[in-house]
Amino acid sequence: MRAQVQENHGEPIVSRERPEPVAAPGEVVLNVLAAGLNHLDLWLQQGDTGDSLSLPRVPGTDVLGEVIALGEGVAADLLGERVLVYPGRSCGTCDFCQAGHPSACRRFEIMGYSYDGGYAEQIAVPAGSVVSVGADAPLSWAAVPVSYITAWNALVVKGGLTAGKVAVIWGATGGLGNAAVKIAEALGAHVVAIVGSEEKALWLSSSGFSGDILVRGDDLVKRVRAVTGGRGVDLVLDHVGSATWNDSLRMLAVRGHLAFCGVTTGYSVETDLRQIFGKQLTIAGTWIGDPADLEAVVSLLQKHPEALPVVQNSFTLDDAAAAQETLADPSGNGKTILRCQ
Amino acid sequence: MRAQVQENHGEPIVSRERPEPVAAPGEVVLNVLAAGLNHLDLWLQQGDTGDSLSLPRVPGTDVLGEVIALGEGVAADLLGERVLVYPGRSCGTCDFCQAGHPSACRRFEIMGYSYDGGYAEQIAVPAGSVVSVGADAPLSWAAVPVSYITAWNALVVKGGLTAGKVAVIWGATGGLGNAAVKIAEALGAHVVAIVGSEEKALWLSSSGFSGDILVRGDDLVKRVRAVTGGRGVDLVLDHVGSATWNDSLRMLAVRGHLAFCGVTTGYSVETDLRQIFGKQLTIAGTWIGDPADLEAVVSLLQKHPEALPVVQNSFTLDDAAAAQETLADPSGNGKTILRCQ
Amino acid sequence: MRAQVQENHGEPIVSRERPEPVAAPGEVVLNVLAAGLNHLDLWLQQGDTGDSLSLPRVPGTDVLGEVIALGEGVAADLLGERVLVYPGRSCGTCDFCQAGHPSACRRFEIMGYSYDGGYAEQIAVPAGSVVSVGADAPLSWAAVPVSYITAWNALVVKGGLTAGKVAVIWGATGGLGNAAVKIAEALGAHVVAIVGSEEKALWLSSSGFSGDILVRGDDLVKRVRAVTGGRGVDLVLDHVGSATWNDSLRMLAVRGHLAFCGVTTGYSVETDLRQIFGKQLTIAGTWIGDPADLEAVVSLLQKHPEALPVVQNSFTLDDAAAAQETLADPSGNGKTILRCQ
Amino acid sequence: MRAQVQENHGEPIVSRERPEPVAAPGEVVLNVLAAGLNHLDLWLQQGDTGDSLSLPRVPGTDVLGEVIALGEGVAADLLGERVLVYPGRSCGTCDFCQAGHPSACRRFEIMGYSYDGGYAEQIAVPAGSVVSVGADAPLSWAAVPVSYITAWNALVVKGGLTAGKVAVIWGATGGLGNAAVKIAEALGAHVVAIVGSEEKALWLSSSGFSGDILVRGDDLVKRVRAVTGGRGVDLVLDHVGSATWNDSLRMLAVRGHLAFCGVTTGYSVETDLRQIFGKQLTIAGTWIGDPADLEAVVSLLQKHPEALPVVQNSFTLDDAAAAQETLADPSGNGKTILRCQ
Ligand SMILES: [Zn+2]
Ligand SMILES: [Zn+2]
Ligand SMILES: [Zn+2]
Ligand SMILES: [Zn+2]
Structure with a gap:
């Protein structure tokens, strides 16, 4: 499958062929329908953020996908669902993780920044991190998660x-x-x-x-x-x-x-x-929220589609480098997404 | 002015002429644009509720009005505003009143039930009890307060x-x-x-x-x-x-x-x-809320007019007795209001 | 080591020899200093509670112990600590578990009731379930946890x-x-x-x-x-x-x-x-609390030792059957503990 | 009666004879048993605080007194009670006052600073502002309120x-x-x-x-x-x-x-x-709390007298000027009170 990869700091991302992901136990594989761009992309590109970043990295923190494969132990009714992904992972055992605040965990990492994200045709993610958004959800949902x-x-x-x-x-x-x-x-x-x-x-x-x-x-x-x-x-x-x-x-x-x-x-x-x-x-x-926040805001948006993000620019996956240039423009409004299929 | 009055328990309300209200210090006089009906009307009519009720009484707990006169000490910018009224009054000095919970006061009373309400062409109410709803607010706002x-x-x-x-x-x-x-x-x-x-x-x-x-x-x-x-x-x-x-x-x-x-x-x-x-x-x-709840819900409805009450029946003030008959019908849906001008 | 075992419903508990526990990864082994009695003991004995109970079972939900061995991955400074044990376990992955509320988990189980507890000379428990109470903590601490x-x-x-x-x-x-x-x-x-x-x-x-x-x-x-x-x-x-x-x-x-x-x-x-x-x-x-509650109440008791339980009766481990008889006496006050060393 | 008065900024307070206070409706008169000193005294003395202060002023924000007279409408059982006084007053009608937060009121004023306080033999205060502390309450209670x-x-x-x-x-x-x-x-x-x-x-x-x-x-x-x-x-x-x-x-x-x-x-x-x-x-x-906070902390101190303030210095009312000098000493610890009877 195709993915967009940040290979070196200071350079544009490049298109690469990657093996198709496989669903490990507890995971699902998504066809990425669209991925939203964030300023995190620019920080990853620049690379002088103080965070320890390793390259190559597939950016893409905001992901709208469709579940196409289930790992062992995952409920069958997830198959075919259109979903968003909570874009973080953590230790799972510290006091913060156990209280539902993984974003406060010392080992919290952000998808598309510290581990590979959604600028790709497919991605494997934990089944517990996805939230269904409805079969007819438009691509503007892809710009929802982080913001x-x-x-x-x-x-x-x-x-x-x-x-x-x-x-x-x-x-x-x-x-x-x-x-x-x-x-x-x-x-x-x-x-x-x-x-x-x-x-x-x-x-x-x-x-x-x-x-x-x-x-x-x-x-x-x-x-x-x-x-x-x-x-x-x-x-x-x-x-x-x-x-x-x-x-x-x-x-x-x-x-x-x-x-x-x-x-x-x-x-x-x-x-x-x-x-x-x-x-x-x-x-x-606050600099991000916790998984319950994604569930809550999805519910709000389902009742109020007028509150969905305004997608100002839309590019194909292959044009990700061009898409990222829109991020740096301070006169820009609204969100930019990649269509990944 | 005309008002509808419950004069005796067990009988329909009747139309009566009443003196026009005057704004005491801290009060405003409203032209009642519409009043919403509630089951409280039937309890007042029946009169065997366990509450101490005195007659005659003007029912009308839910009131949408326009401010036409200001008492001493009331800010001038209220004049002409279209408003709802918080339909209760209390002692103002007990711990509950001082903590913003008049509905918990031992001396809490409900407008249109323990004191005269809005089934009338005009009504005087405390300026602090009104909440502006916007110049174009439709009459369905009248069915908002209690519910x-x-x-x-x-x-x-x-x-x-x-x-x-x-x-x-x-x-x-x-x-x-x-x-x-x-x-x-x-x-x-x-x-x-x-x-x-x-x-x-x-x-x-x-x-x-x-x-x-x-x-x-x-x-x-x-x-x-x-x-x-x-x-x-x-x-x-x-x-x-x-x-x-x-x-x-x-x-x-x-x-x-x-x-x-x-x-x-x-x-x-x-x-x-x-x-x-x-x-x-x-x-x-819960059996009613506090003044802050009216302010909050008005704000919600201004952003979401689709959440306004569904007015199923609308009568003139003079037809109040007929309007009250709709309340008793268990097959009825939605709300009933009186147009009072 | 010696343990007290409920072998059959309707009969007194009996003293049995059991193998010494070994600390699995993430676990600690405690010398049980004292164990507190609870009405759960009687329900386990009677066995008609509606819960699915399996026998034989070592009762003992309330445990004060001293850490004598550490499993792999456990911090060394726990060794020698005098501790209480949070007396429950759960799935660890459901929404309730992840929000710090294991007691709301469908798979929540109570120590000494659904799995073996502290009426024994030693017990192995998860390192994450113990809370230090101080080197000089008297045996009355054993009566703290559940209540x-x-x-x-x-x-x-x-x-x-x-x-x-x-x-x-x-x-x-x-x-x-x-x-x-x-x-x-x-x-x-x-x-x-x-x-x-x-x-x-x-x-x-x-x-x-x-x-x-x-x-x-x-x-x-x-x-x-x-x-x-x-x-x-x-x-x-x-x-x-x-x-x-x-x-x-x-x-x-x-x-x-x-x-x-x-x-x-x-x-x-x-x-x-x-x-x-x-x-x-x-x-x-409420019928029990969550792990954070044990930490909070231990802290309170450390500042206020006058708030520790009143231990009315104290027995040796071998006299557990006699001790349990005190539970059934409705005229009794205070708590009963077993001295297990 | 004797009172200590700040007559001019930049000068020590002086002892003056004042008329005995009378209880207006809703008020009580206290014999001031002791008054606690606060840094507010020094700000009042200096007078360059940015607040609008008028002189002469009787300082004394922290007051322990005994109720000796009742105004009209005050419950008789307050007579003889040993009490603390909530040291503030406000408009009573704004949103903050009505929600139990007078300290957020634009018109909030502090006793002993913006209106006369307790450096006196007697003082009249609203009955609703006093909290009973028990007949045997020691004088160290006088140092409680503000802190x-x-x-x-x-x-x-x-x-x-x-x-x-x-x-x-x-x-x-x-x-x-x-x-x-x-x-x-x-x-x-x-x-x-x-x-x-x-x-x-x-x-x-x-x-x-x-x-x-x-x-x-x-x-x-x-x-x-x-x-x-x-x-x-x-x-x-x-x-x-x-x-x-x-x-x-x-x-x-x-x-x-x-x-x-x-x-x-x-x-x-x-x-x-x-x-x-x-x-x-x-x-x-936070810079002070609300009346409910005084009630709460009095209750805490009644259960935990060991948590009462440590009174390091104690002076007679007539020695108030000397007492205030202790406030300015940065090496000082604990609290200073005036014995006012
Ligand atoms: Zn963690
Ligand atoms: Zn009240
Ligand atoms: Zn669980
Ligand atoms: Zn105020």
């Missing part, structure tokens, strides 16, 4: 977001940000979306978004607070980092919550600690 | 329902049951709806419901468990009582939750306690 | 008991009841202890209990409510069943919690459902 | 601390730090206490503390992590600020919690955001 797992964990599991609350989402047209926007709206929260340009604001409006859109610029904190009559908002989802951290704290109402999901602008920032204790804020760090 | 507050409190606040869980709803075509169905689906839960007849099943299908529908009858518990491959469900919402209580317990999976919202079939029932500790079930009793 | 795990899970994990709340404990001189009393007092809750006789009241007073003691009899609900000025209590721990269930519901304040831990008086009871929804009660069923 | 309310809120309500967890407490010999140490030990947590000097370590040992003591200095983070075998701790309580914030984050285990209660060393600090999302930390800001 939606992370957003669900940050917004709902840790942030307690429900209908009736006001949530600010930074970077609302990117992968994680748009997943958060769509989840928050599906839950009935009021969303204040922050975007980087008027073009992105237009794109967001045209995607069906019904909340407030604010373009980054002067007086942003003041404009956010004005949406709530000066009170501040209940939750901010920030995955930008040093450039936004203090504004995020200032936007929050008393007893507000900062869902902090990583950095793209630097990890070191001068912090005004008075915001944190003076307003009794809570902050929770 | 949706109760269902939200039972399903979400106490039951922790989220996407990814399986919920059984008894009486899924009635006011409370259908509110629960629509909230649970909007949240992304998988709903198993139980109805009393094939006719009700048809009605539910045609209302846009996408989950499983089971008609009461033989082997109901077995059929419910079959939906989950024998595992049992995560949550059951039961407001029927002695006729369904034990089946509800049996339908639940290990660590499942029974949201128990009252009885229509009798309050005394032989209970198999082994279900409760053997399966580590949780049970939470 | 304290269950009480902690019911009171704290599910019941949310904290300082400042009022808790009723039924059967406050028995194993589970007294564990609950001691945990609740250690947490700073105010405890209302219910006992069956004046003799038991005296025993409880002399054990260092500082709360209210009520002897079962007329007007018990009224007397309990009087302790709280008529308000009702925040939490009731009930492990009696049909004889107490309705009184438990009536004792509770609005928004109170019933921690329901099993039955000794029958499992079928006519229930007044109005208590449950009218007072917005919550109920949670 | 213990804050520590309880941070550790338990927001931090979820229970037995079985490991907690680091910075500044463990100061008022807040020592309150946290004593609460955490009473709950059965394992405490790692950080102190500023060997002298403070000795003082802490001699106060009955049974956990680990670490003196600030080289490799502090490494030494803390060594206590948990390198894993990191479950909770850190930090009220120091810029000097300790990053070390606090580094000490925490994956999924650990930072209870952040204010700053004494500066509020601006360069933060390594990777700690927060990479370890999935949670952070909660």
Whole structure:
């Protein structure tokens, strides 16, 4: 079968022939219908991330597939199912693993980054890691896993977001940000979306978004607070980092919550600690979620297909290198997928 | 102004002229656009409920109105807003009131039952009890308050329902049951709806419901468990009582939750306690929710208008007595409202 | 080595010679310092419990031991430690096991009941199931596991008991009841202890209990409510069943919690459902807890040795049959242990 | 009656004669038995805090008193009770007040700082703000309110601390730090206490503390992590600020919690955001707690009198100015109180 392989850091991925995977006991083999691209691909390509990465590696953290073979001990009714894959593995025995939090395990690894992923015609994965999405699930489901797992964990599991609350989402047209926007709206929260340009604001409006859109610029904190009559908002989802951290704290109402999901602008920032204790804020760090989060968000999307990712670009498996170039474009919105069959 | 008044127990309500209400400090006066009917109306009419009821009384617990006058101290921007009203009042100073749970106050009273409600052209209510629903809100909003507050409190606040869980709803075509169905689906839960007849099943299908529908009858518990491959469900919402209580317990999976919202079939029932500790079930009793629940559910409905109540019958204010007759019909589905202007 | 064995239902346990256990990979071998008796012993002896039991079986669910040998892969610093053992095992792979709730697993089994326990000079157990209790831990620690795990899970994990709340404990001189009393007092809750006789009241007073003691009899609900000025209590721990269930519901304040831990008086009871929804009660069923509960309660007892079980009777391993006779005596208080070395 | 009054910023407090307080409706008058000193006194004295402060002001946030007179509408059984006072007041009507969180109210004010406190022979306070502590309560209770309310809120309500967890407490010999140490030990947590000097370590040992003591200095983070075998701790309580914030984050285990209660060393600090999302930390800001926290902690202390504050210095009311000088001494440990009768 064909797979796309990162063979050397600093070079584009290349197409290679690989043996067809076989289902070990407890595993299933999937025909990969589509794979979603993530910034992890670029980190793997660059290779200077601080993680210990070994090459060659098949990228592909987000996978939509169809079960075509079952290993020993796997329930027969999985055969033929269209599924997503939870994109991580861990030790299975530590306290965190036993409490349902493999992402907190010291030995947690991400598919398509630390072990081979879905930029391939087929892949073998643990049967316990797949979640059925329905026979008619469109290919846009392939862009769900990483972004939606992370957003669900940050917004709902840790942030307690429900209908009736006001949530600010930074970077609302990117992968994680748009997943958060769509989840928050599906839950009935009021969303204040922050975007980087008027073009992105237009794109967001045209995607069906019904909340407030604010373009980054002067007086942003003041404009956010004005949406709530000066009170501040209940939750901010920030995955930008040093450039936004203090504004995020200032936007929050008393007893507000900062869902902090990583950095793209630097990890070191001068912090005004008075915001944190003076307003009794809570902050929770998240960089991915756990398997139960994938199950939950699949269920949400089945009831609310309008909350599926917006796939902006779609390439064939063989064009993966070209597809990855779209990732690096900061003016891009929405998600990019590979059609792998 | 015209109002509909319950003057004597055991008799139909009658139309009476009443003075126009005036906004006391902290109050607003509403033009009542529509009022929703509830079974509370019948209890008030019958009068043998065990509650101390005084007559005459204007029924009307569910009110959609437009703010036409402001009392002293009320923010000016409420004027002209289309609003729902939280239909209860309490002492305001006990531990429960201070913790945001007026429905637990010993002195909690329900509008349209213990004090005058919305079967009238106008009504004065505390400004703090209204929630804006948007200038274009259709009259079906009038059927929201009691049913949706109760269902939200039972399903979400106490039951922790989220996407990814399986919920059984008894009486899924009635006011409370259908509110629960629509909230649970909007949240992304998988709903198993139980109805009393094939006719009700048809009605539910045609209302846009996408989950499983089971008609009461033989082997109901077995059929419910079959939906989950024998595992049992995560949550059951039961407001029927002695006729369904034990089946509800049996339908639940290990660590499942029974949201128990009252009885229509009798309050005394032989209970198999082994279900409760053997399966580590949780049970939470609810009969209405708190003001925050109304705010939350309004927010949910603004994002998901498809989850608004299905108004099956609509009458003018003057036809209130005829409207109340629809309540007593057990074959009825959906909600009934009065148009009050 | 010597072990006590249940060879036939309906007969006393007998002393037998067994081969010394060997530590398989991941296991440790313990010298059993003492083993606590539980009512499970009687159920195993009777054998008509509805569980599938196989004989011969070494009873002994509660074990205090010293680690004398390590299997492959076990950390060396466990050697010589004085430890308690979490007395259950499960599949390890189902959703419940992966979420840290093995007691909810379909394949959960109890040590000393479904597999061999601690009425022996030595026992091999999984290294992951032991919790260190300190080199000087007295033998009364042997009576901790089942009772304290269950009480902690019911009171704290599910019941949310904290300082400042009022808790009723039924059967406050028995194993589970007294564990609950001691945990609740250690947490700073105010405890209302219910006992069956004046003799038991005296025993409880002399054990260092500082709360209210009520002897079962007329007007018990009224007397309990009087302790709280008529308000009702925040939490009731009930492990009696049909004889107490309705009184438990009536004792509770609005928004109170019933921690329901099993039955000794029958499992079928006519229930007044109005208590449950009218007072917005919550109920949670528990019959044992999970491994994290053992770790938590060991930590509590290390800070509060006054909360250790009261060992009323102590026998040698060889006198196990005589020791078990104390279990059947309803006038007994406190716990019985076997000294196994 | 005599009271101690801050008349001008920058000067010592002075003794003044004031009229005896009268109980307004809903109030009680207390004979102040003792009043605890807090750093708030020094801020009031200095007067450059950013808060709007008006003088003259009677300091005294922590009050132990005996009820000697009742206003209209107050229950008679309060007369003669020995009580603590919740030291804050708020609007009573905002969302935060109605949810039991007056400390989040925009109009929250602190007794002895924004309105007159307990450095006086008598004081009138709302009956709803007092909590009975028992007829024999020693004067050390006077040092409880601010420190213990804050520590309880941070550790338990927001931090979820229970037995079985490991907690680091910075500044463990100061008022807040020592309150946290004593609460955490009473709950059965394992405490790692950080102190500023060997002298403070000795003082802490001699106060009955049974956990680990670490003196600030080289490799502090490494030494803390060594206590948990390198894993990191479950909770850190930090009220120091810029000097300790990053070390606090580094000490925490994956999924650990930072209870952040204010700053004494500066509020601006360069933060390594990777700690927060990479370890999935949670952070909660606290600077005081709510009335329910005082009730809870009083209940805890009644069961655990060994957890009462250590009163290091005791002065008469007339010596208040001298007493306040002890506050400024950084080598001091424990609490200082005024005997006001
Ligand atoms: Zn692990
Ligand atoms: Zn009240
Ligand atoms: Zn299992
Ligand atoms: Zn307020």
